[in-house]
Amino acid sequence: MQESTITIQTRDGIALQTWRWAPAGAPRAAVQLQHGLGEHAGRYRRFGEALTAAGYVVYAPDGRGSGRSAAGAYGRWGRDGWPGWVDDVWQLNQHIRTEHPALALGLVGHSMGSFATQQFLLDHSDAVQAAVLLGTSEPAGIAAMLSAEGPVDLSSLNQGFEHRTGFEWLSRDAVEVDKYCADPACGFVPEPFQGLQTLAWAADPAELARVRKDLPILLLSGDADPIAGPGGAAVQLVGQRYRDAGVHDVEVVLYSQARHELLNETNRDEVTARLLAFLDRTLRR
Template sequence: MQFDAATTLETPTGAALRLYVQRPEGEPRGIVQINHGLAEHAARYARFAAFLAGRGFAAYAHDHRGHGRTKAPGAPLGSFGPEPAADKVLADVLAVNERIAADYPGLPVILFGHSMGAMIALTFLMRHADRIAAAALWNMPLASRPEARAAKLLLAWERFRLGSDVPSRLMPRLTFRAWAKAFPDARTPFDWLSRDSGEVEKYIADPLCGWDATVGMWRGVFDFNLMAADDRALASIPKPLPIQLVGGAADPATAGGIALKRLERRLRRAGFSNLETSIYPETRHESLNELNREIIMEDFARWVGRAVAPA
């Protein structure tokens, strides 16, 4: 399955983003802006985009710098490029958001993020909440601030020894490989992504998936984590904004959804009043590629319909 259209979007950061667009028949009810996760790419969301189009929503999804078919200065596959990399990634997200506003002025934009993409989405929301009508944060392995700072220290040591532009040796052991060990009877190192063996095989066969990120990219990931974990930054987000949190009870990346529940408690303490959290039984990390994906997508469609319904 493919998106309706694929184009290149030049951004002020110098990136040439690969941008995918899916449009419904007729005027959209709203636009879902998709942010993919680490070591994957936006074209994998074509099935989700087609589902959204069938419910009257347009979808825009781009490859982050260092991912997929996006080209950016100093950012080959696996690298965000020179620091401050996190700010450049967010500037790229803003460029896509501005493209959406130009294509569909006045229509509500629902910000969607999976895993690392959820960290990016939450950080973007902290800076540009006025541009977003609702936010869906899925499968986000958000570490606490002390944990993220400890990871940055490890990466600083690794950068001193190896440099920024080489694959990290430490972080894959603490993340992807550690999560794989949660399933001792797994057929592949990526069974932690989904119970659907066909989807896992497609991920493994995709040369744009599953690679080891550089030390610099991991530093950027934990920069997003630290920003997303900053309670003070939540003050910029309107408290009635609809926010959906989704996770899997068998997802080792979020400790079986505990990371999402922790985020929910944090948001409620901060005064957010329009939260919906769903932790799906037996579901692993990639909700949109799981055996129960049709149920999960239908639940999303109902939530987003309520989120953009006229008051």
């Protein structure tokens, strides 16, 4: 895997430090990867290696307020707040299109990145050839929870799990949980999201009707993920909303006992293989 860094400028002046992971030969397609809240794109290097080994060129930004882009000010979202998160997806999309105008492009979003992806697709579903939502949920409920006054507190998500670190909800793999806890760029308490109420648009049938009908969408979740609802019910609801909107290639896969970070779970090889099979089917046909 060939690793380099590019910089993407946001509309409100933030320099997003973005990993570019490339295969040894000419890429067959491109993947844009959006990480979640309280983490950074460097945690996806192992997944990037799997993607580049399969012939994909990968772009993985440290989002605003995250990783190298935060410059130490973790959880500070900038002037544009949540709408800026969503527009950042578009800015990187356009950069990838400039570098690889002939390649099919898939968008993979995890957790908060999956919510940015859901909102992004309302306006830009024609800008990607496939979308994957990892560790996702029903967006209106998430918008309400994270729009509450005061700092964002996710500690309640660990209820029902063992309390060794407080982050057991992320994965059954204790080694991966410990890596997260030891990483100073993970687990920070962010400032409140400005403009997050716009995420609720992604639950509106009239808005979802604007998503193009031939866009393949894959939703992957653990059925023990606390944001997925009991048994993954909230993920199933998201998938059904896309089907009700007329999108005809929607697949929902729930993994028994798996928690939030599927790419860091004990069955991550199975998850990675399923995701690669979907990308091969939709981007390389």
